Amino acid sequence: MKQIVSPGCTTGPFFPVDFSDGSEDLSQRNGLAAKGQHIILTGHVLELGGKPARNMVVEIWQADASGIFRHPLDPRQQDCDPGFWCWGRARTDADGVYRFTTIIPGAYEDRAPHINVAILGIGLTRPLVTNIFFDARADVVFECVPAELRSRLLAKPEGDGVYRFDVILRGENETPFFVE
Amino acid sequence: MMDDSTMKIDYAPYDDATQTLRQIDKYTPSATRVPSAPLIERPLTLSERTGPTELVSKWNVGKLDLCRLAPDSPRALGQLIHVTGRVTDEDGAPVSSVVMEIWQANASGKYIHELDDHRAPLDPNFTGQGRLVTDEDGRYEVFTVKPGAYPVLYSGWWWRPPHIHFSILGTSWMNRFITQIFFPGEVLNEKDLLLNGVPSRDVRDRLIFKPTDTVMGDLSYIGYQRDFVLRGHRQTPELP
Ligand SMILES: [Fe+3]
Numbered sequence: 548m549k550q551i552v553s554p555g556c557t558t559g560p561f562f563p564v565d566f567s568d569g570s571e572d573l574s575q576r577n578g579l580a581a582k583g584q585h586i587i588l589t590g591h592v593l594e595l596g597g598k599p600a601r602n603m604v605v606e607i608w609q610a611d612a613s614g615i616f617r618h619p620l621d622p623r624q625q626d627c628d629p630g631f632w633c634w635g636r637a638r639t640d641a642d643g644v645y646r647f648t649t650i651i652p653g654a655y656e657d658r659a660p661h662i663n664v665a666i667l668g669i670g671l672t673r674p675l676v677t678n679i680f681f682d683a684r685a686d687v688v689f690e691c692v693p694a695e696l697r698s699r700l701l702a703k704p705e706g707d708g709v710y711r712f713d714v715i716l717r718g719e720n721e722t723p724f725f726v727e
Numbered sequence: 728m729m730d731d732s733t734m735k736i737d738y739a740p741y742d743d744a745t746q747t748l749r750q751i752d753k754y755t756p757s758a759t760r761v762p763s764a765p766l767i768e769r770p771l772t773l774s775e776r777t778g779p780t781e782l783v784s785k786w787n788v789g790k791l792d793l794c795r796l797a798p799d800s801p802r803a804l805g806q807l808i809h810v811t812g813r814v815t816d817e818d819g820a821p822v823s824s825v826v827m828e829i830w831q832a833n834a835s836g837k838y839i840h841e842l843d844d845h846r847a848p849l850d851p852n853f854t855g856q857g858r859l860v861t862d863e864d865g866r867y868e869v870f871t872v873k874p875g876a877y878p879v880l881y882s883g884w885w886w887r888p889p890h891i892h893f894s895i896l897g898t899s900w901m902n903r904f905i906t907q908i909f910f911p912g913e914v915l916n917e918k919d920l921l922l923n924g925v926p927s928r929d930v931r932d933r934l935i936f937k938p939t940d941t942v943m944g945d946l947s948y949i950g951y952q953r954d955f956v957l958r959g960h961r962q963t964p965e966l967p
Pocket of ligand 1: 559832
């Protein structure tokens, strides 16, 4: 019998700090360093009026440098980089800044390199999800976004391996989000 | 969830009638944080159909008891409760081996969190947070104390009724799940902005624990139960 999906709700303001600590670095696992180009992925989470959204939880999910997910659905799962966590979680600080240490994911099939990102926290009764891309090459999800908004989903290289991606929850230059 | 049937899981869009509203009147942070533009539809690729099933190995996940620091330590203040339930998909199939994160206020309504400014005492015997993993039947259980109500200080009027926060990592990016579960019969439930941010009584009931047994023995406690249904159902096989 078909069951009704449970209603979700916001994390509220008191998501334990410990639950984020130690998950901002995806680039080493079981004593091994991840393969691929190591990067710092950082940016602000901002609310209406450009104000920093403090204490938000940012989660990411991405393929390894070869475009493989550590998940039973991925036919290449066995070859997933043992030095890479495909998942990470960070928390925004008092300035609304989050920061991950990760790698640029590989492309596969119909997908360009991209990182899934979810924003959770006070004010959001459901997670907000989007994708971060590294360039504007063909991608079945990128192309669902109206052309004039696509640049908002591009991480901006700042040199020294730092990529900036600001999340604007609402207001001017609002980040395009997907149906979750 | 790692058998062949999981490989054909489909995700229908959420039915808004069964979910909490995105924008809730008087819940002011939703007015400044929920996007104004409509959410964009996209195809579901491998990237969305996979997710962090690997996390059991990342964290020290075991039996969960929030109300003492060690098996022979004194218990936290408050009413000892035992919370149990089952996590399934929309077919009622168990969602096993997924990580569940739980956090809550102590009996006096205080969280262990740097941003909790409520002037209530911490309890040295209460951990207030932890992780567990669902068993092969999708079941979970945790000993804790009934949380206290607490004021939402910025609001000037709103007290949160007792509730426990749950986060389930799920089996894919599509069924990541976070909620709050409330206690039956609480006066504050009537005015809570979040609990009442769901459209119907039926839906609200699924955010409230069911009382189960009271248990008397070496350990005496009150039982509460709450099942969770994560999104995802098996695709109907095509007829030959
Ligand atoms: Fe709370």
